[in-house]
Amino acid sequence: MNRTFIIYAILISLFITTLGFFFYFYQQVQIFDKKLEETNSSETRSSKHHFVLIGEEMGHDYWRLVGEGAKKAESRYDVVVQYEGGPKRSNPDEQLKLFDMAIKSKVDGIIIQALNDEFTPMINKAVKKGIPVITIDTDAPESMRSTYIGTDNYKAGQMAGQALIEDTDGKAIIGIVTGGMDKDNHQHQLRLEGFKDTIAQVEGIKIVAMAESNLSRVKAEEKAYEMLTEHDDITAFYGTSSLDGMGIVAAANNLNKNDLYVMTFDTLTENIRLLKKGKIDAIVGQQPFEMGEKSIEIMLDLLTGGNSVQDVYQTNVTIIRTSDLPLKGSERMGLLD
Template structure:
């Protein structure tokens, strides 16, 4: 009976997640349809045209960023052209950024994944196009003094403190990180925050760090290699949304899933499923929908010469198995 109940709960969670995904997709379709109606009916075009350039279109996290931006756009007479690579590809992002500059859009919202974005951001600002950064900052660029996204250093600290609390301050740790392209890269900040949080605990030791390059395949490969080379690893910390999935897969292949503590990022459906099964112990939850929504509001304030905050942090929190019901409900109702 317990097994039947467990699988029933899993099916319910899956169905809710599917319904939410379909709803989010439909909301984006409605937005695009309304924009087409505006054009076809020869009614006045929206007052502003913004370009939002994300990291990866084929990803739940960035779908939520786009959905939040389009919701705010509908409410504020704005057309948002939301684009990005199908899979993470900084070079393609740079091309899209350059195209937005050439199109002379009214504002650009971009994830500044590495230092190569700085020259193009500066080019846009010099051309009179305001730029704000989202998810990953470029504070040394001429971006218009605005960043919106997670406080990644603090998120890393939250992860480190959760690991300390949950293991009693004793763990031998491997870290799988999305990448460390520059000092402001969110993954590097998450690693540094994590290390600082565990630094005072004598029983906590990081013995290996490697990069997944934001793919679950490489996350699994790197975690597998770590587990083979360091059989004393008792905990893993993954800094990207796919790292936890790869870590769990590697642990399963070596029959070590019951011996590891795993903490990773983002409430993707697969991460929630692994959390519910106990394969992932904790998740650092971010607010991508809010990031997208607020980015439009900040850009409008900037264009209307209203005061804006230099840094606009969205909340992050540690999610455990007991929190799954609330997380799923929030995801379903995020558009309300």
């Protein structure tokens, strides 16, 4: 009897959890749909073009910067840029739903992060319906997209590997915490490949552990903690997402590992603070603000024929160390003050 009761309790709990996710997702789609209707019925009457930007995670500092860049371009041109009601957490399925809704609303252009291969047919669907698509941050080169704007992620990985070699004099035992290694994480795969291909040329460096953080600071801390307890000889960490470095530092602090070399991505405020304190040794700086701003300018070029459009627009990548502070110029565009 007790066992049956427990099984039923578990099943009911799973049902309630699933139902909760369904209603959350439904609510987000409704918000996005309402925004589309409001924008189509009001602002676009006085504007020439209506663009939709669909990023990975609305609440993430990196994607806030992408949105701010797009909104800056909106303020300069006769366009409406919709960047509300998107995913609150990383969710490729939700992004695809929002993408499909934007197509059905017949917007003038769509800017999308192509997280995995499932985005290619949706991009092709939009283009066949006469809606140009720009991929941002993560590319879908086999699709019919007009252009890609963002980081050359393989090159970024190479730069990270070379910086680690220089900073450690070619001697390091490495643990890697990555945003993801599956098909939903193209950019992290490329950052890993570029990094591994570069350090493979140096005999004194080897990787002993690797785990996924799923773009979560808490998960990054958990995985780094596990690595450090299982591999006491680790001397350096490489994190491929903006939250990985924070999690690695937290794990190192908990274990009183104060001499680790830590490299992570993105000049977010907390990462800069940890860099200043010497807890992070190097940051791979991207340009999310520039990506957002440039995507709107390029979309206008596509629609007006004002300038020829390249197949790829690679934004700048820099390796930032303590000696590079304070940041100047374009490097500050990736920093939240």
